Amino acid sequence: MAQGSTTSQARLERLSQALGSGTFADVRRMLNGLPAADVAHLLESSPPKFRHILWQMVEQEDEGDVINELGDELRLHFLSDMNAAEVAQITEHLQDDDLVDILQQLPDRVTREVLDSMDHRDRARLEQVMTYPDDTAGGLMSTDTITIRPPLTFDVVLRYLRRHAEIPPMTDNLIVVNRNDQFIGLLPLNTLLVSDPSSTVRERMITDIPPIPADMPDDEVARLFERNDWVSAPVVDQQGRLLGRITIDDVVDVIREDADHSLTSMAGLAEDLDTFAPVFYTASRRALWLGINLLTAFLAASVINLFQDTIEKVVALAVLMPIVASMGGIAGTQTLTVMVRGMALGHVGKHNESWLINRELAVGLLNGILWAAVVAVAASLWFDDWNIGLIIAAAMIISLLAAALTGATLPLLLKRMKIDPALAGGVVLTVTDVVGFLSFLGLATWFYV
Amino acid sequence: MAQGSTTSQARLERLSQALGSGTFADVRRMLNGLPAADVAHLLESSPPKFRHILWQMVEQEDEGDVINELGDELRLHFLSDMNAAEVAQITEHLQDDDLVDILQQLPDRVTREVLDSMDHRDRARLEQVMTYPDDTAGGLMSTDTITIRPPLTFDVVLRYLRRHAEIPPMTDNLIVVNRNDQFIGLLPLNTLLVSDPSSTVRERMITDIPPIPADMPDDEVARLFERNDWVSAPVVDQQGRLLGRITIDDVVDVIREDADHSLTSMAGLAEDLDTFAPVFYTASRRALWLGINLLTAFLAASVINLFQDTIEKVVALAVLMPIVASMGGIAGTQTLTVMVRGMALGHVGKHNESWLINRELAVGLLNGILWAAVVAVAASLWFDDWNIGLIIAAAMIISLLAAALTGATLPLLLKRMKIDPALAGGVVLTVTDVVGFLSFLGLATWFYV
Structure with missing residues (x-):
């Protein structure tokens, strides 16, 4: 992966240079004759300023094919500038399934107008395809069969x-x-x-x-x-x-989108996101996830707040407490990733869930004991206090067990509630933070105060 | 995604019940007649204990096809129990590209033996295919053309x-x-x-x-x-x-693996990992990433250690400092995910890198200002001290800018050094932790001490 495409990358560099230097005749010449998918890739790889210049150079007869190849976000962006007649005109020759994908992104009023502009037979066929949700076989199919x-x-x-x-x-x-x-x-x-x-x-x-x-x-x-x-x-x-x-070409898109979904959802990002979306749009799309995290961070902070007296007495606790939380967070993310991926691949079902949860708990215990021992020695030597070493070791084992339990059970629970399991990421980090601080500072209070 | 396959899931449940109750004759009957890919899926969805029972029930003539459909980890597991003659026998009828994939996983000695057991023409053709690395067009191709x-x-x-x-x-x-x-x-x-x-x-x-x-x-x-x-x-x-x-069938595998790679690497997991790998194997595979994180966590702790005196004076700092680090970590992960994904999709090149870095900085600044304002008010009210509100607000803006800068530039840097950009995750979290603690506690020291 990520080796980049030399040919298309070189073409991009040349086109970008031509765009930058304003030699638009060259750009238009290079753009003509490129397959629609390549033009779509160029648009997706360009910052907003160049996008609009490029889009205006696309021949009108090719616009439908290019729109069809674009990701959801960018497609909607260009479609929202068009009226129903324009949409109808440029999408005329598309296959049913592709046209339906586009229509389903438009406001109902525009969709209605586009359908009304069609002849009776085309409309009837499309309306049949549109009765099936986008994410079912009916939504993927085209009607051109022999x-x-x-x-x-x-x-x-x-x-x-x-x-x-x-x-x-x-x-x-x-x-x-x-x-x-x-x-x-x-x-x-x-x-x-x-x-x-x-x-x-x-x-x-x-x-x-x-x-x-x-x-x-x-x-x-x-x-x-x-x-x-x-x-x-x-x-x-x-x-x-x-x-x-x-x-198979439409199935490849499903595979790509499903895999993309797990990756982006775990970071609280929209799937099929636009890499080069403008600043304000991007900032507003990401703000919500940060806001949710802020709430949970205050929850973790309020746990620490309970132990102000202990920290005042033993400041070393404030120094060491992020170590416990951080290790729990990493372990929880690992377990969660394995679960989300296993569920997306269809590996996980009722009959093997409990085996997986037990495996994760056992792995958490083993790695907990291993790294607790290392941390115990390091912390004891650092602060010249064997008690603090024992306390952080115990807290780390508890924390890694909690990480395993939450990381393994939460996505299963969310799936049963018909919520996207990949969204569990934020909660898992909160639980590991809270359990980490609570166990470490709680044990310390019990011992020192 | 993650809706699960009703038919194959139901089959799995039935098979698993039959396995659990020991009615192996039923299992064998159900297994017979399933396509090789379904048998492989069953093996991948089963805990180790059932795997070996299932594998022994696979007819020898089907073993090659099933091995061919398995993921790398599990395939190697079954292959390592076989000698060269067995491998040669069960893989006889596979296509070149599939056979080469399998041979490349075996120890050189076994590969040599398998090749030697073939007739001259087959061997010459395979040796030609094997000269191309696994991740090139030559490694993907088969030689059966008309x-x-x-x-x-x-x-x-x-x-x-x-x-x-x-x-x-x-x-x-x-x-x-x-x-x-x-x-x-x-x-x-x-x-x-x-x-x-x-x-x-x-x-x-x-x-x-x-x-x-x-x-x-x-x-x-x-x-x-x-x-x-x-x-x-x-x-x-x-x-x-x-x-x-x-x-296209082999291309679909490449697409699946590349997408999988971004997801698993960001959590420090091997790509193509086995969902149901046994406890000790799993624990040892994950221990390294936890160990690296432990080192970086100690780095962050040593930053806090510099400010022991300040924390002793104002314990509220210990309560609030995880908030700064946590917000930086989330923002950094979002930026990193966008970059890693954009690079894997071939969207990011030299001509648009600087635009992306600037966009991420601007987004970091905007969200930094937004949530800094919220945190400032909340922290000031909580501790009845407007100074601490101003300090945490400034630290949060610095932290989100650092997150944007590291999340955007580090994967580009790693790619130039031919290191997998998805591995940047750990470093980004360390940088946001260190910058978060340093800016928050540093500003507080400058003000309070």
């Missing part, structure tokens, strides 16, 4: 395909349906190509791959694609009728 | 394909080469299917997609696949000769 019937011979299928000007991208299977449009099986194009033209669809179709129900969550769809190495898969309704198909 | 020459008509190509029993999975293009085996272009199977059989390859092949050089880093390959929605892509050597091709 279907065939079982009695056909391959010769007929081949002639039928030749009547198409082109086959939809990422078509690796033709979908076999009955006369009620219900899914029966798949005919891989590869089978069609290597088989005798007199074979029939019925003889060679695959029927042991179950189709995807439209209400399956998107992370489950992604796991099925990953495990079975699919390029595309059919989507059906509850009656088994074919609704559309999902292709 | 190549054609430009003068052929589609009729001839179709007949040529029918001579194959099957076409390699994920073949969406035939690769067009000249008589020196150099890459010329691609012929999509879709084009072949919709075109007149009398067309020639030369007329309809695509020549504007550049092939992938074998030494391209794997994250750059992943970005190309994502941006261009490829299913497969040809790999060439420096002379443009075709070496093999990369398929």
